[in-house]
Amino acid sequence: MxxxxxxxxxxxxxxxxxxxxxxxxxxxxxxxxxxGTPASKTLEIPEKWKNESAVILYLSEYYGFTNNGKKMYNPxxxxxxxxxxxxxxxxxxxxxxxxxxxxxxxxxxxxxxxxxxxxxxxxxxxxxxxxxxxxxxxxxxxxxxxxxxxxxxxxxxxxxxxxxxDYLKAFSGYHEYDPQEKVLSTVYPVSYRKLSVEVENDYFLNMESFNGAPKIKEEKTDRRATRKYVLEATDIETIEFPRWYYPLTELHAIKFQVVFALKNSNEARANVFLSEKDAVRKGSVSKEEILDYYGGRFDTDSRRDVKDVLKYLEKKGITNKREQMEQALYYIRHKSYNRFVELVLASDKGISNYPMLCDKDYVVLNENRFVNYMSGLAKQLEIDYDIIVATPEYEGSIDDLLIRKNVAHGLRFNFPKPLYFFDLSPHVQPDYFPKYLEGTKVFKLNVKKNRKIDDVLYDTLPVTTAAENATVVQNNITLSADFKSMELERNSQFTGHFKTEALNTYLFFSDYINEEFAHYDTKHFYACSKKQNKSNTEIQNKIEALYATYREEHEKNLKESVDSELDAILDAYEYTVIDTARYSDAPLSVKEKFTIKGEFVKKAGPNFLVEVGKFISGQVQIQEAEIDRTLGVYVNNAKTYSYNTTITIPQGYTVVGLEKLNKNVSNETGSFVSAAIIENGVLKYTTKKTYAKRKYAAQEWKQMLPWLQAAYNFSQEKVMFKKEQQ
Structure with missing residues (x-):
């Protein structure tokens, strides 16, 4: 309607x-x-595309950049x-x-x-x-x-x-336009595609095609001060973007970014890889340019800058070098990151106009300062390190680096087992850098003892194993006598990348912030003095009331997440974080309790069919259209999911169909293994699903399918609780 x-x-x-x-x-x-050109007026499609839902006959994009010194025009x-x-x-x-x-x-x-x-x-x-x-x-x-x-x-x-x-006012003489990254394929085939970028003097252009896409060509313009660069492609087949896939890593693609820099001083402050001359396209970044760009941007912080961390380590008596860097990361995670959350909330919500920390033991960290700060600490602790310049795998290879914003900066501390720090986040773990950087080729900036960068080499980041990234769940299920409901207690442990994700899921932010305040003996901004005045008490009350509102939303979202995971509506859901393990590499432990009514059980005469497979959560269902695959498979990191489930058998019943719960499908790409027994009136079964790699070649997809299918089939299994004869 x-x-x-x-x-x-x-x-x-x-x-x-x-x-x-x-x-x-x-x-x-x-x-x-x-x-327009003849291509823009065509009505005919190739015979091979007669059965396609739609065909893009012509697709042309144009981006222009000119200025008059006061305004930047961007038609x-x-x-x-x-x-x-x-x-x-x-x-x-x-x-x-x-x-x-x-x-x-x-x-x-x-x-x-x-x-x-x-x-x-x-x-x-x-x-x-x-x-x-x-x-x-x-x-x-x-x-x-x-x-x-x-x-x-x-x-x-x-x-x-x-x-x-469009236009923007050129107040400062400098402006970075957002980078553009596009694959040429679409969900419909394309007969002809063109992308043009035209830039005038004072504009710098980074632009290149990748993964075998047609080369970019320069076209003549009517104005001497402008240059126009064009990519043209024809006969582009449709692409169905599959699950677990990074388009920019394999498909024909184009990337470009434009920067306006009116003066030499503007060029010097540019946060991009600039070409030597304005209006001239830059299509790559060399190792020498990496050294030139970053050599002047990274410098070690002084002892004065890191003195508070040094005092903390000395007070705690931490002398092991690796442990010093690990605990230092946890320390600045609190001092210079997490405790600012309540300041931002207090200001944004009008609770306090100018909230201030009670101490000055913090640094304002941006991407460069984090590297400088941690390298300054390493210098004082006499720990050897190098600087790492990486790009996420979903952005393509470091060999194709062009867009500076795609870079992730970090440090490698050269212990026997190297330690990598890339950024701060609420639950950052020293032993686990961002998973999308695992196994990627990177630039390693060698740092000499005088803390100066003297060379740039290629290196490859390590990968974590399936054993390191584990979710281990113990389900204990009690069926009601009439099988109309079940009580479920779920104890979960998370390690590796799963731990970081689960910390974000289960922990409410005020809980871990308060935990940190107690751990580091620091004070909330409203409690700097031993004696609080009326104003500070009001601020505290308002903050706590705000947290209570957010907590309700957090708990609602968490329950809905578990509802979705089990594909059921839960009753009486409650959870307890047993151990956050936020200051060690121990597992995060969470306990959940809830009731499920009218789900996963079907009556069959005097007997009951119980969908026991549902308790290993949702499993990937491979559709028929996905079976044939020509593109790589990217799952970020190797990983393991283990479920141990017990179901107390109600008195007067026996379990039939146990053999369906025993599966063993395994090869070099991964596995799914399950086993079931009955012991002392309890049905016990275990499952273990392993992704052996972080990424797979297209030809390995056929090997993944058997164990993926076995896991899905298990999730659909039922066993019969058979009424015993009286």
Missing amino acids: FKNYIAQLVLFLFVITATAQSKEEQSLQQQFWQE SSIHQRVKLQDKAAVEYFSEFEYKKDQKIGFGLVNFSREKTTIGIKIIKQDGTENILNISEESILQDDTNKLAIPGLEVGDVLDIFIYED
Whole structure:
């Protein structure tokens, strides 16, 4: 009904405003629809794509960057022509929406909208063209402008352009535009695709194609001060983006970023890899450029800067070098990161205008300062280290580094088993750096004893094992006598990357912040004095009331998460964090209790079928369309899931069908193993599912399928609780 209403409204607007187009709109229609190239006017599709839902006949994007010293002009456009070949495509393309400063329509990213002009034309199979004059008409719903495109039919060609006439004021003479990273493939095949970036002097452009995509070429422009760079691709097959996949690692892709730097002083402060000359495209970053860029940005902090950490380590009597760095990370996690949370909340919620810490034992950390601070500490403790420059695997290889914002900085402390620190987070663990960096090729910046960077080498980061990243769950289940409900107690332990994730899931932030205040004997900002005044007491009460509200939301979200995990509505859910283990590599331990009513049990005459497989949580179900795969598989890290389950057998029943719970599927890619026994009136079964690697080649997918399928099949298994004969 709503779509039909909008369609009628838009059609009505078209009828009454068809002659009210501005000269600018008419000019743009002329530009995109009349003066285009033959490729932009084609209506024919290749024979091989006759059975596709839709075919993108033409897709062109343009991004321009010019300035007059006071304003930076950034016109941009997208022009797309699509052949609709079935009802699914008609439905998909019948509604068009966009938000300010976000993606518009079918992929255009707008930087800072000043004025948007949209043109929509429907070309019927008999050649009739219907132009919708709706550039100024839209329906605003939930901050989204929505346009319905009326009258679409199978066989139509939909021709759309969006033109953005944008600008920014050049107050400082420097501006970094957000980087753009795109794969060329879409869910529909593309006959012709083009992306153009035009830059004027004072703009620096990083731009390159990757993974075998067509090379970028320079085209002549009408102005001497501008350069235009273009990527053109044809005959792009459709791609169904599968699970566990990083598109930028394998598919044809393009990345670019533009920086405006008016003066030499602006260039010096740039946080990007600049080309030697403005308006000249930069397509790669060499080891020498890494040394040049980072050599002047990293410097060790002084003893004065790190004195509070040194005092803490001395007070605790910690002398082992590795332990010193581990405990130092925990210390600054509190001092310079987590305890700022309540200050931010107090300020944002108007509880305190200028909340201040009670001490000055902290540093303001950004990505460079973290490296400088920790290297300064290592220098004072006489610990050898190197600086690591890495990129997440989902951004592609370090060999293809181009966008500076894709870089992750860190330190490697050169113990027999190296220790890597990359960043701070609420529950950072010294032994586990971000999982998306595991096994990646990196730049290692060698640091000499004088703490100066003297060379850049390639290195590879280590990987964790499936044993290190483990979730171990003990389920103890008691069925009611009538089988209508069950009581479940679940004790879980998490290690490795699972531990970090589970800490974020289970711990409420005020609990771990208060834990840290007690652990480090520091004070809340409202309790700096031994005697609190009335104002401080009011602040404390308001903070605690705010926390109580957030706690309710946290507990609601946690229950819903477990509901979703087990695919059931839980009653009387409660949980207890037994051991946070936030200051060691011990497992996080959590205990949960809840009741499940009317789920997982079906009556079969006098007997009951119990879905025992449901208690190993949701398992991956591989669809038929996923069986054949030509792309790699990326699961971030090796991992193990272990479940040990006991079900007390109600008196008067025996269990039938136990043999279905014994499975053993294993190969070098992973495994699923399960076993079941009955002992002392209790059904006991164990399962263990192992992902042996963090990533797999496409040809290994066939080897993964058997144990993935075995795990899913187990999750669907039932056993019969059979009524004994009287």
